[in-house]
Amino acid sequence: MKQAENASRVQYAVAAKMLQSQRDSGAAAIKLIEAATNGISKSGDQLVAAATGLGAVLDVRA
Numbered sequence: 001m002k003q004a005e006n007a008s009r010v011q012y013a014v015a016a017k018m019l020q021s022q023r024d025s026g027a028a029a030i031k032l033i034e035a036a037t038n039g040i041s042k043s044g045d046q047l048v049a050a051a052t053g054l055g056a057v058l059d060v061r062a
Helices: 002-052
Strands: none
């Protein structure tokens, strides 16, 4: 009985480690996607500004 209990605890520990590893991988993938999206958004804004001239000059009146 004790041996079965120990085997069960080991199986749960391994499963918990695998689940944590998958969570970590998922979080890393999300960060990578967010970083890529931010780069594309900024690049797109710069391209639009260069093509249209918008944002190149700022007029300020008091």
